[in-house]
Every structure is written in C-alpha cells, then in structure tokens.
C-alpha cells in the first residue's frame with residue numbers, strides 16, 4: 001500500500017472545499033492556529049497549510065522534519081515567512097495573490113470614503129448629541145474624490161483594482177510610484193511618477209506595497225510632511241510599512257486630513273490604543289480579504305498549491321519553487 005503524504009492544516013476555520021481537496025489525496029490533520037498545537041502536530045508532515053499571520057519560524061520547521069516539502073500560505077503577503085530559509089531547506093512556498101484583489105480594493109475604497117467624509121467622527125457626534133442645526137453650513141465638511149488626484153504607492157493587483165473602482169468617481173488624475181513604470185499603468189490610465197511628486201500632488205494616497213526591508217517604515221514623518229494638509233492616507237498593505245508614531249503625530253497636528261487603516265501595529269490593536277482616539281482616523285481590523293467568497297477562493301488556492309507541490313508540479317502561485 002502506498003503511504004499517503006501528510007498535510008497539516010494549522011487552523012480549524014478553513015472552508016470545507018479546501019479541506020476536501022486535500023483529504024481526497026492526502027492524510028490530513030487539522031489543528032489550532034497556535035504555536036503549541038502546531039509544534040505538537042507538525043512532526044512528520046510533508047505539506048503545511050498556514051492561514052494565520054503567526055511567524056513560521058525555525059523551531060516549527062525543525063520540528064516538522066526534513067520531509068516537509070510544501071507550505072501554502074493563505075494570504076497574499078508572506079512577510080511572516082522566511083523565504084530564504086525555506087529555499088535553503090528545499091521547501092516550496094505558495095501564496096494567494098489575485099483572488100483577493102477585489103475584496104481588498106473594496107476595503108481600500110471604503111476606508112478612503114469613510115475617512116474623507118468623516119463617517120466615524122460624524123456617527124460619534126450623533127451619539128454624543130453634537131448634531132445640531134446650530135452647527136451651521138460648515139460642520140463636518142469632508143474631501144471629495146471628484147476631480148481629485150489619486151496616488152497609488154505600489155501598483156500591484158490591488159493598486160490596479162483600486163484605480164479601476166475609482167474610475168467611476170470622476171477622478172482627474174491617477175498617479176503611481178514604485179520601482180519602475182508598469183505596462184498596466186498605461187492600460188488603466190495612470191501616470192508613473194517619483195514618490196515625492198506623487199505625495200505633493202495627490203489628494204488621496206493609497207499604500208499598496210508588500211512589507212519588505214525596503215518598505216518597512218517607508219510611510220514616515222517625511223512622507224506625511226510632503227502630503228497635502230487636505231490629503232487622505234489609506235493603508236491596506238501592512239502596518240509595519242508605516243511609522244505609526246509619525247502617522248499619529250501627522251493626524252493630531254492636522255498635517256494630513258485623515259487616514260483609513262485596515263492594517264496597523266500591533267494586530268490585534270488593543271482597545272485603548274491611541275489610534276482609536278483620533279477623530280480623523282478610520283480603522284478596520286484587517287478585513288481586506290474578509291468576504292466569504294474571497295476567503296473560500298484563498299483557501300482553495302492554498303490547497304491546490306500544496307497539492308501541486310506534493311504531486312511534483314509547479315504551484316499555481318509560487319513564491320519559492
């Protein structure tokens with residue numbers, strides 16, 4: 001009898017279809033997405049389904065053993081994975097880009113609108129009985145997307161999808177910056193510019209870069225000081241791309257108009273965190289890809305990546321191969 005390869009799914013909340021794909025070929029074990037449980041269940045597995053933002057460290061890889069050949073992360077970002085260590089150990093890695101572009105772009109647009117139109121602040125004003133006709137015509141004024149300039153830092157799949165969505169908002173100019181001009185920039189009518197030009201000219205700045213040693217802390221005091229005082233900053237990438245103290249200072253001193261954040265440091269954010277006290281900051285708890293459809297597609301893609309690698313073929317969306 002041929003022994004089936006073993007796969008550990010480190011989460012109890014993976015959509016059934018993904019588990020079904022794995023179970024149809026492999027010996028599947030499921031455990032809690034906690035380090036203790038993972039360390040207990042990982043010895044001897046050939047494939048690993050990693051759905052949390054928990055760091056996949058050397059202790060876990062050592063405990064797995066040398067037969068571990070494939071890791072599928074159920075996220076587009078893989079900053080919590082040491083890719084060179086996986087490469088060194090001959091372990092293949094796949095992630096889940098593309099399938100989440102729509103959902104993450106939706107959250108980006110939602111945050112942009114909520115921050116620019118002061119939705120959370122306005123709702124709190126109602127609850128605190130501060131909505132009064134005495135407020136006059138200049139109360140709770142926001143910024144408009146119509147005829148604005150939108151700047152995208154990092155024109156990947158999410159950035160492109162944000163631009164496509166905002167086309168319906170009568171935006172005047174789309175700018176983007178990054179390592180170089182991209183063919184999709186021309187397709188969507190976005191102009192490639194330098195970072196400083198983008199910051200000084202944009203009314204809305206979207207952070208869509210992956211977290212790397214190059215992008216860590218890139219949204220800092222200098223960055224915010226170049227933005228317009230009326231501009232809105234939206235982050236759907238990773239919290240660590242932002243120097244959060246600098247952002248808090250910029251929001252407090254009204255150096256920028258507002259921020260909309262789906263990602264921050266730390267996550268989960270403590271309920272008494274300073275960011276939550278800022279009236280001009282709208283926060284969602286890392287919900288970018290959190291729709292039923294997208295999470296299901298991400299889980300299925302992760303299962304297929306693991307299955308492909310264990311069957312000796314290229315993952316659908318490989319990072320290390």
Ligand SMILES: O=C(O)[C@H](O)CO
Nearest residue numbers: 075076077287288289
């Ligand atoms: O990297 C990802 O997949 C997103 O941040 C999840 O929401």
